[in-house]
Amino acid sequence: MxxxxxxxxxxxxxxDLLTDEHKLVRSATRAWVKRDVSPIIEDYAQKAEFPMQIIxxxxxxxxxxxxxxxxxxxxxxxxxxxxxxxxxxxxxxxxIRSTASVQSSLVMYPIWKYGNETQRQKYLPKLASGEWMGCxxxxxxxxxxxxxxxxxxxxxxxxHYLLNGAKMWISNAPFAQLAVVWAxxxxxxxxxxxxERGMEGFSTPETHNKWSLRASATGELIFDNVKVPKENILPxxxxxxxxLGCLDSARYGIAWGVxxxxxDCYDTALRYSKERMQFGKPIGQFQLQQKKLAEMITExxxxxxxxxxxxxxxxxGKATSAQISMAKRNNVNMAINIAREARQILGGMGITGExxxxxxxxxxxxxxxxxxxxxxxxxxxxxxxxxxxxFK
Ligand SMILES: Cc1cc2nc3c(=O)[nH]c(=O)nc-3n(C[C@H](O)[C@H](O)[C@H](O)COP(=O)(O)OP(=O)(O)OC[C@H]3O[C@@H](n4cnc5c(N)ncnc54)[C@H](O)[C@@H]3O)c2cc1C
Numbered sequence: 001m002x003x004x005x006x007x008x009x010x011x012x013x014x015x016d017l018l019t020d021e022h023k024l025v026r027s028a029t030r031a032w033v034k035r036d037v038s039p040i041i042e043d044y045a046q047k048a049e050f051p052m053q054i055i056x057x058x059x060x061x062x063x064x065x066x067x068x069x070x071x072x073x074x075x076x077x078x079x080x081x082x083x084x085x086x087x088x089x090x091x092x093x094x095x096i097r098s099t100a101s102v103q104s105s106l107v108m109y110p111i112w113k114y115g116n117e118t119q120r121q122k123y124l125p126k127l128a129s130g131e132w133m134g135c136x137x138x139x140x141x142x143x144x145x146x147x148x149x150x151x152x153x154x155x156x157x158x159x160h161y162l163l164n165g166a167k168m169w170i171s172n173a174p175f176a177q178l179a180v181v182w183a184x185x186x187x188x189x190x191x192x193x194x195x196e197r198g199m200e201g202f203s204t205p206e207t208h209n210k211w212s213l214r215a216s217a218t219g220e221l222i223f224d225n226v227k228v229p230k231e232n233i234l235p236x237x238x239x240x241x242x243x244l245g246c247l248d249s250a251r252y253g254i255a256w257g258v259x260x261x262x263x264d265c266y267d268t269a270l271r272y273s274k275e276r277m278q279f280g281k282p283i284g285q286f287q288l289q290q291k292k293l294a295e296m297i298t299e300x301x302x303x304x305x306x307x308x309x310x311x312x313x314x315x316x317g318k319a320t321s322a323q324i325s326m327a328k329r330n331n332v333n334m335a336i337n338i339a340r341e342a343r344q345i346l347g348g349m350g351i352t353g354e355x356x357x358x359x360x361x362x363x364x365x366x367x368x369x370x371x372x373x374x375x376x377x378x379x380x381x382x383x384x385x386x387x388x389x390x391f392k
Contacts, residue, residue, distance in 0.1 A: 002354055004038035005031075006091065007269065008263050011301045017308055018080070025062075025081040029088035032061050037092035041215055042353045045093070048210065050217040052175065059092045059130035063089060063100040065108045072112065073128030074122055079314035083256030083307060091260030094363035095216030101257070102171045103127060105250035107134030110180050110192050114234040114242055119194065123178070135176040135204075137167035137221045138243050139196075144169075145376050146391075148240050152183040152223065154193065161233070163193065163226040165306065169370070173219030174206040180234075181221065192234035200273045201226040210228055212366040214359075225365035248324050250315060251371050257306050257328035258335035258367060259300065261360045265335075266296045269337055272346050283345070292341045306330065322384035329377035336364040 008030075015023065036057045044051045058064060066082040068074025075081075082104075090097035108127050111119055134243040143149045152165025164181060173179070179195045179202075195202055201224040210218060237245070270293055273284030283289050310327050313319035339361035343350035351358050367372050379390045 001038070001043040004034045006034070006267055008091075009266060009297055009300060010304075011297050012305065014095070014301075014304050018084075021077070021078050025066075025077065026084040026088055029061055029063070029085045030091070032057055033088055033092040033219060037089075037096060041093045041096070042356070042359065045095070045214040045359050046353060048208070048214040050095070050175070050215055055130040055133065058089075058096075058100055059128065061085070064130055065112075065124065065128045066104060066240040068108050068112055068124060068128065072108075072124035073126075074108070076123070079252070079312075080308065080311040082253065083311050086253040086257040087260035087263075090257030090259070091189070091264045093215055093359065094257065094261055094367050097257045097260075098171050098213060098216045098366075099133075101253045102136055102251050103134055105253055106246050107178070109249050110136075110234055110242065111194070112239040113245065114192060115194075116235055118231070119234070122226075123194070130262050132177040133175055134173055135172040135179045135221070136243075136246065136365055137170050137173075137179050137181040139167060139169050141166060141168045141190050143257050145373060147182070147243065148190075150182065150184060150190070153183065153185070154183050154191075154228065155186055157227070160230055160303045161193065161226050161228045163195065163223045165223050167221040169207065170219055170221050171202075171213075171370075173204045173216040173221055176204070179204075179221055180246075181223070183223075189238050190240055190242065190351060191238045193228050193229055194232040194234070195221075195223070195226060196232075199226050199228065205214070210366075211392030212362045212364075214362070220270055244321065247371055248319075248321050249329040251324050252310065252319070253301075254367060254371060255310065255324070255331045258331045258364065259303050259307060261364060261367075262296070262300050262303070262331075262335035262338040265339045265357050265360055266293070266300060268357055268384070269293065269296070269342035269345040272349075272355075276347075289345055292345060296338045296341060299338065303331045303334050305370075320384075322380055325372065325377040325380040328372065329374055329381070332364060332368045333374060336361070336368055339364055 062075035064073035066077045070076040154161040154163045203222045204219045207218040343357045
């Protein structure tokens with residue numbers, strides 16, 4: 001792969017809206033990505049393998065629990081710092097950002113928000129340091145967009161629960177030490193359970209044959225009469241709102257993250273357009289190529305503004321789930337379109353692993369689907385503005 005020459009576009013001087021801390025977090029994350037991710041990521045994506053050696057680095061830059069309080073091992077940062085960190089990591093690769101998102105928003109967040117103090121003390125420091133990795137089991141083979149119909153369930157059996165069922169498409173599953181698993185009790189109410197690797201009847205087979213997020217490990221979670229100690233239930237929230245609360249935090253991170261992927265594609269295409277000569281001119285001098293680049297920077301700038309504002313609302317505790325849905329949907333779509341256009345600017349070179357664009361393009365096909373599909377987020381906006389529920 002070519003050397004990482006990335007320079008981030010800031011067409012509307014949005015850096016003026018950031019604090020020194022925001023910029024510091026961003027530059028530290030960017031430096032780490034350039035040093036530890038860019039040189040190896042293409043190789044790992046080609047091999048379809050998660051680079052386990054970067055876990056320590058992710059922990060060191062604070063990517064596991066950026067907004068979790070420091071007393072639990074997190075970094076205690078605000079939501080804009082968290083967003084900028086996700087942007088920089090996804091600029092490197094969506095799969096690496098997925099690992100960080102899952103660990104922070106889908107594993108640490110529910111333990112922090114819905115767990116008791118004993119659970120927080122037991123798990124959060126280990127997860128923040130990367131000593132333990134976690135995964136989040138909501139999706140099932142027959143229940144994706146509608147998790148309320150999940151069949152994974154647990155029954156009380158003396159001093160423990162007996163957990164049965166299966167989850168599918170679970171990021172980090174093949175190497176995670178623990179899983180936050182969403183399952184129904186005997187009254188059909190959804191709860192979060194902490195399931196640890198090594199519990200009898202719990203297995204995590206890896207999912208192969210992916211053309212997308214190849215540098216992220218995906219797997220199933222199988223529960224065959226798994227005995228889960230009663231103290232492993234998350235006591236402070238139940239019902240579908242509990243997993244959806246985690247998804248708000250992760251979707252917010254995605255809205256920022258994909259700007260990173262889009263910026264990388266734009267930056268690569270812009271540089272290439274000034275260097276590649278055809279018909280005696282740099283291809284960037286042709287109006288058709290300028291149209292593509294001009295539209296890309298316009299869309300990136302709009303997404304940056306949308307997301308910064310959402311970050312301010314999150315910091316004030318005012319962002320609604322529907323606002324987060326809008327940003328996730330808009331920004332992933334923006335990024336996928338930019339990746340496609342950028343790839344064309346590179347001509348034949350665009351399909352190779354010499355450049356990051358094709359990898360981003362393939363990765364974004366998962367990002368547009370997971371954590372609520374493009375269609376589902378549109379219906380959430382539709383419900384919010386009309387008050388009429390298209391899901392029923
Ligand atoms: C690489 C990867 C990693 C993932 N990681 C995780 C993870 O860590 N944890 C986890 O729990 N899940 C994870 N997922 C699962 C992901 O969240 C689901 O794939 C997603 O929610 C969609 O579910 P589905 O694939 O079953 O699609 P379906 O729900 O079957 O949807 C198929 C199509 O139907 C459309 N559709 C569904 N319902 C409606 C409707 N009411 N109106 C209109 N259209 C509709 C959808 O938009 C979609 O286009 C991951 C997925 C991938 C691909």
